Amino acid sequence: MAEREVTWGPRGSHTLIGKEVSRIDGVEKASGAAKYTNDMNQPGTLFARLLTCTHAKAKVTRLNVDKAKAIAGVHTVYLFKDIGENAECNYDGELVAAVAAETADIAEDGVRAIEVAYEVLPHVVDEQDLEAARAAKRLKYDDDGKEVPLVDRTVGDPDKAIADADVVHTGYYGIHTISHMCLEPHGAHCTWDESGDGPKLTARHSTQAVSTTGPQFASQFGLDASDVRVICNYIGGGFGSKFAADIWGWAAAQMSKDTGRPVRLMLDRATELKTPGTRPSGFANVTVAATKDGKITAWKSHHWGTNGPQGGTIDGNQMPYVFDPPNKHVVSQGIATDCGPNRAWRAPNHPQLCAITDTALTDLAAKLNMSPVDLYKANLDQLDDTAKENSKLYAAELDRAAELMEWEKKWHAHGKGGNGPVKRGLGVALHRWGGQSVKCSSEVRIFADGGAQASIGSQDLGTGTRTVIAMVLAETCGLPLEKVKARLGSNEYVYGNPSGGSITVGSVTGATRRAALEATGILFDKVAEKYKVDAKTLSLGDEAVWSDKKKVCSWKDACRLIGPEPITATGPSPVADGLTSKLVGGVQMADVSVDTETGVIRINRMVAVQDCGLVINEKTAKSQVYGGLIMGIAYATNEERIMDNNSGRYINADMETYKLPRIGDIGELIVEFYQPDSEYNRGVVGLGEPPVISTGAAIANAVANATGVRVPVLPMTPKRVLDALAQA
């Protein structure tokens, strides 16, 4: 077989790769034709509604569903809880029962008709008050009952380094829990059908993991994995929270099995906020020390927070973030709260680590009368093991971000943000992420009629996965984008990785490139034989086969040589062939105005300079960064889960009071990829998560620079801003 060299080819040689290409599923999405899980309403579909626990900690003492079942139109009631062994509810919003009925309204009637009673137990939902958690015995303890931290790590001699330092800064920082708030909630539409040869269970599931949730359904019901088909062509947000079949997916499947009807079970909005995961909180006392020229010599931090009943918090092993001074002592403690559990949230741990580290470093810089950009640059020779390869990259990205922000022109010393009530200031933060491709396959087929298709059991979260697969296939075959097909969204295709960890673009494009090169190599053999040319000289472009710049035949003529059996090749990921690699940096800067009379923060400009190796589709890649910035603005300024200590309930679980930015709350956003040839040569690295990491810290630092006052805890709501100003 003619072996085609496995590379992306020289930079600038492409018709599609690296260009700004509109997403290929855009017509379906813009016209309303795209069907999401929540749109599935095949004939006979029953609609499910949920009964959830209304207490933070309780035992179900009575649960009678007879009246619900007696309602005309109610077909079945599924119990997540019951009196007896499975009676305990551990947070507000935990699922108790589901009712499936002819319409959603009838299902709601059914839920209301369920007789439920609880024995209410004492609760703890305060994630910020460490002493209260200690008094309530909600920390971690050893076998002797002695309180032990989750992490207690010492490097060097931090106390001596602090004593010897020219400047020492001590501060308190924190960041509250947030929810994923997917606009399409979690859920599944399940059809159980044992009548034919097909799969017994079809789960149209809102999932980030088409290829791996099937076995989770199968094992729950004693089915073979091959008996479960999982379909997800479109998904309305996941952000790390949609990897599992989940108990509500199992419930939908069970209710379909019991009734012989398709069942659609989507979480309602309140339950969507409370139940399928949150991002853990962290609150920290930090001491950081430096020489007078800004070299950080020591870091000490003690942080605590919650990830719900498990009693975790943000990862102490990665504190401080990116920077790695020679002397440090890090302690972390988790509070086991009666709040909803956590799940991976876009760049797990990193935004919180950054919001604690980069804020403290900016305050240290202020104490040194330095710009934080200069402080960062002074410490690029002491980065942690993961980030240390990024040293030169950060320097270049800091320079470029400063240019785009007009940093030199706008910069002023700490607290000199103007004499009027509205103060203006600048902030900066930086981040790192892995983004290495993982196990994934792509099957490429080329047909005798000239058709070409790549299929993967992957999913497109809106990130443009479908589009980049098609771009790589079209580029490799020398075809226009509209003449190839990219298929995903079904576990009947070859295995695709779950989309989490910013690994998908590298995984699917690497696998597709390898498969397409192999398939076209087979095609080259056929062309070489027919047209008496050397297969090694052949290339593809402009819908034709070329030999040393001379046209041999058209693509269609070449494909006519294939015959009835299409050429099929399956490409793997990951392979160490240079198509993909890992590790990105990224720098963000914020220019904000703070109204010191109302506490309202306005974003004037955000700058994001991001690297991600070779950019396949600059348009969809940029959208990821814009989206990251906006999510960052959200958790920096308004977005948080609010737990009520008295009732133990999540009291803002709706779209009115769970405050997200609106279109008028976003200032000017400038996004640029850092992509010199050295980046191109690294191959593809994932991008989805890093742009959300440093936004919060950059905005918090800009607020501090504007006002001269640190608003210590994110989100910086108007009340927290005014409180901080009043206490200053």
Add this chain to the structure above:
Amino acid sequence: MAKKRVVTTTINGDTHEFLCQPRQTLLETLRDVLGLTGTKEGCSNGNCGACTVHLNGRPVDSCLVLGVEVEGAEIRTIEGVACGSHLDEVQEAFLEGAALQCGICTPGFIMQTESLLDENPNPTEDEIRFYLAGNLCRCTGYDKIVRSVQCAAEKRQTANVGDH
């Protein structure tokens, strides 16, 4: 349970007669009775705009309107905007301007934008941001939506000039 009512209405230019319960929202009726699932469900309490449709020429959150209230009304949904697979200027601008990612909020934004441009063919950036403030997007970039609305307004004006 109250009896179902017969409702006659015009949806995207076609007359529809359907049965719905008095308590069913227009959103639920469109999606689950008539199968018009292009109109999306976000919050079901009027806070996200994902379910925006036009009711007698005005944009409404269809989750806040009852199905029985649209007797005799003219409804326009996202399915009535494109002509086959031929997108209109607003849809085209959203697609080209990368103003959509996951796409769940997109039909609502497009319907709200159609109303804006009907009322005000040449809106300022502030007017765009004010008019679209009721629509929530979790993952895209509001910035790109604003640019796409500006682009659609320009395209539509150019097309109208060409018509004369």
